[in-house]
Amino acid sequence: MSQVSLRNLAKRFGSVAAVDDVTLDVREGELVALLGPSGCGKTTTLRMIAGFIAASSGQILIGDQDVTNLPPYRRNTGMVFQGYALFPHMTVFQNVAFGLEMRKVPRADIAPRVAEALRLVQLGHLGERMPKQLSGGQQQRVALARALVIRPEVFLLDEPLSNLDAKLRLSVRIEIRQLQQALGLTTVFVTHDQEEALTLADRLVVMSQGKVQQIGTPTELYERPANHFVADFIGRSNFLEGTVSAPGHFRTQRGLDVAFADSGAGPRGQGVLAIRPEKATVMPAGTGGEGPNRFPGRVAFVTYLGASTEIRVQLDSGDELTVTRPNAQPVGDFAGDPGGALGMPVVGQPVTVAWPPAAALLLAQPG
Amino acid sequence: MNVYLARHWRRWTLRAVVLLVYLFILTPVIFIGWISFFSNEIISFPPDGYTLRWFGNVWEQRVFARGFAMSLQVAFLAMLIGVTLGTLASIALVRYRFPGRETINMLLLSPLIVPGIVAGTALYIFFIEIDNYMEWRLQATLEGLVMAHVMLTIPWTVRLVTASLVGIDRSIEDAAMNLGANRWTTFRRVTFPMMRAGLVAAALFSFITSFENLELTLLLVGPGRTTLPIAILQYLEFKVDPTIAAVSFIQIVLIGALMLITDRFVKLSRVV
Numbered sequence: 001m002s003q004v005s006l007r008n009l010a011k012r013f014g015s016v017a018a019v020d021d022v023t024l025d026v027r028e029g030e031l032v033a034l035l036g037p038s039g040c041g042k043t044t045t046l047r048m049i050a051g052f053i054a055a056s057s058g059q060i061l062i063g064d065q066d067v068t069n070l071p072p073y074r075r076n077t078g079m080v081f082q083g084y085a086l087f088p089h090m091t092v093f094q095n096v097a098f099g100l101e102m103r104k105v106p107r108a109d110i111a112p113r114v115a116e117a118l119r120l121v122q123l124g125h126l127g128e129r130m131p132k133q134l135s136g137g138q139q140q141r142v143a144l145a146r147a148l149v150i151r152p153e154v155f156l157l158d159e160p161l162s163n164l165d166a167k168l169r170l171s172v173r174i175e176i177r178q179l180q181q182a183l184g185l186t187t188v189f190v191t192h193d194q195e196e197a198l199t200l201a202d203r204l205v206v207m208s209q210g211k212v213q214q215i216g217t218p219t220e221l222y223e224r225p226a227n228h229f230v231a232d233f234i235g236r237s238n239f240l241e242g243t244v245s246a247p248g249h250f251r252t253q254r255g256l257d258v259a260f261a262d263s264g265a266g267p268r269g270q271g272v273l274a275i276r277p278e279k280a281t282v283m284p285a286g287t288g289g290e291g292p293n294r295f296p297g298r299v300a301f302v303t304y305l306g307a308s309t310e311i312r313v314q315l316d317s318g319d320e321l322t323v324t325r326p327n328a329q330p331v332g333d334f335a336g337d338p339g340g341a342l343g344m345p346v347v348g349q350p351v352t353v354a355w356p357p358a359a360a361l362l363l364a365q366p367g
Numbered sequence: 368m369n370v371y372l373a374r375h376w377r378r379w380t381l382r383a384v385v386l387l388v389y390l391f392i393l394t395p396v397i398f399i400g401w402i403s404f405f406s407n408e409i410i411s412f413p414p415d416g417y418t419l420r421w422f423g424n425v426w427e428q429r430v431f432a433r434g435f436a437m438s439l440q441v442a443f444l445a446m447l448i449g450v451t452l453g454t455l456a457s458i459a460l461v462r463y464r465f466p467g468r469e470t471i472n473m474l475l476l477s478p479l480i481v482p483g484i485v486a487g488t489a490l491y492i493f494f495i496e497i498d499n500y501m502e503w504r505l506q507a508t509l510e511g512l513v514m515a516h517v518m519l520t521i522p523w524t525v526r527l528v529t530a531s532l533v534g535i536d537r538s539i540e541d542a543a544m545n546l547g548a549n550r551w552t553t554f555r556r557v558t559f560p561m562m563r564a565g566l567v568a569a570a571l572f573s574f575i576t577s578f579e580n581l582e583l584t585l586l587l588v589g590p591g592r593t594t595l596p597i598a599i600l601q602y603l604e605f606k607v608d609p610t611i612a613a614v615s616f617i618q619i620v621l622i623g624a625l626m627l628i629t630d631r632f633v634k635l636s637r638v639v
Contacts, residue, residue: 050541050545051544052541052544071544071549072541072544072545073544073545073546073547073548073549077545078545078546079541079542079545081538081541081542082538083536083538085536085538085539085541085542086539086542087539087542087543087557088539088561089560089561089563098543098546098548098556099546099547102546102547102548102552103547146542146546147545150546150547
């Protein structure tokens with residue numbers, strides 16, 4: 001049974017659709033991330049679930065209840081805001097207790113529940129402090145405790161990590177995930193950071209211009225992007241434009257003949273092939289065996305990234321392709337070992353680029 | 368060395384300028400305080416000696432006590448009404464978008480720009496006309512004076528409360544509603560406490576503005592119904608002795624005390 005259901009949800013501002021026909025089911029205990037560039041409608045969607053923005057059309061269900069027309073204070077959601085939104089004139093304890101007071105929880109029960117929530121976020125000792133006396137990370141935890149203490153049916157997070165520095169972000173991310181799993185919270189999480197989304201979420205909803213582009217697990221989105229936008233937004237891809245010349249065969253505009261694993265599902269005629277940089281290989285010209293999709297070219301640019309090396313290759317056909325190669329073996333000093341197996345390729349060096357047909361995904365032409 | 372000297376010079380020049388400005392502002396206040404203890408009736412330097420009799424004279428001249436009571440009454444009522452109306456106006460101006468919003472904002476601030484004597488004359492004529500048509504006497508009454516002073520206090524409230532409202536992060540109110548507070552509870556428990564500093568400052572400045580106003584009030588008072596500044600002015604027409612200094616000194620001390628007390632609850636430097 002799903003805990004949150006959005007049915008054809010839309011929000012229009014004048015003639016502009018900020019959110020356009022979004023349908024989504026969040027299962028109980030699941031963490032779903034809404035991901036997309038700014039202005040894609042992800043925050044508007046979240047604020048509609050919380051009730052701060054009225055839906056123009058469509059339905060929002062929490063549990064079995066249709067909450068579409070309920071004000072925020074009649075929906076049992078717990079939200080963590082981007083800037084934490086702590087009450088500046090209340091102590092940490094009072095902040096966390098606020099939701100319980102509003103729910104008319106007996107006074108005697110409030111203190112132990114607040115204490116428990118603060119212990120959960122490891123702030124048990126700071127109850128008497130004022131928010132401005134806390135660090136950003138601590139304020140974040142107070143916001144989490146305040147949203148959790150009311151035992152919400154849905155936990156909503158609006159870019160909760162964007163105000164933290166990079167190191168803290170990583171540890172808070174793990175903590176949020178652990179809390180969410182330990183408490184079995186149904187969670188909707190908004191972020192523009194794809195790494196955050198990929199590592200945190202059970203499923204991702206990629207949005208663009210108010211529309212859902214694809215819903216799926218991180219693996220599904222990365223390995224089987226539904227369209228050009230998703231392939232470009234999640235990770236990186238090389239895109240080759242052209243036409244399907246025969247089943248399983250694709251001819252790029254510059255005349256390259258590429259074999260791809262044809263499921264028959266992709267578009268016919270005009271299309272785009274997407275190839276992930278790490279799924280292709282580069283080898284010195286004349287080495288390696290025979291096989292499909294082996295193309296000669298020259299190294300155009302090399303970026304050493306430590307764990308991997310990124311090599312930009314200009315194919316003889318004129319197409320350009322970026323390939324990342326893991327530095328699994330110690331990398332030799334290239335000057336003394338030009339083009340060697342363990343060396344770095346040099347600009348201008350002739351090379352062969354290859355990828356298995358399964359690594360080339362056929363997508364519809366964008367927009 | 369030269370850099371050090373230049374920096375040295377700059378620092379001392381700054382200090383000297385700051386000191387001069389403070390002297391310039393405070394000299395009249397210091398002199399008023401000093402003169403109010405002079406024993407000679409005709410103010411002259413140096414004083415022959417010092418006395419407290421002018422403070423006694425302030426008490427004996429009943430106009431001052433009556434003026435003081437009147438000023439207190441008017442200022443308190445004008446502050447109460449002005450802050451209430453001004454706050455409501457500020458909420459509308461900050462939170463809602465409607466046609467004419469800018470114009471209304473300008474209108475509410477305009478009493479700061481119009482010279483008091485002009486506004487006072489206009490109000491005088493207006494009150495007379497009202498009396499003519501509606502038989503409602505406002506000129507030289509408490510109601511009329513309070514109304515006029517409400518107009519004076521509104522710009523202060525609008526300025527100060529607007530500033531404090533703009534500074535409130537709306538998501539804090541969203542958070543309260545998310546936690547189960549309805550609109551009224553959200554205002555009472557979250558918005559209002561966050562506006563408190565602005566409101567206290569607005570009340571203080573409204574009170575002072577009304578209390579010490581002279582020009583606008585001049586035409587709106589009548590015999591036996593004067594405020595303290597006008598009582599002082601009328602006394603001055605007949606006599607120049609340190610009584611005036613004494614009464615001014617009392618007023619300065621009272622207002623200063625009021626500001627100090629307020630500052631203990633709300634840091635005024637943060638809102639003004």
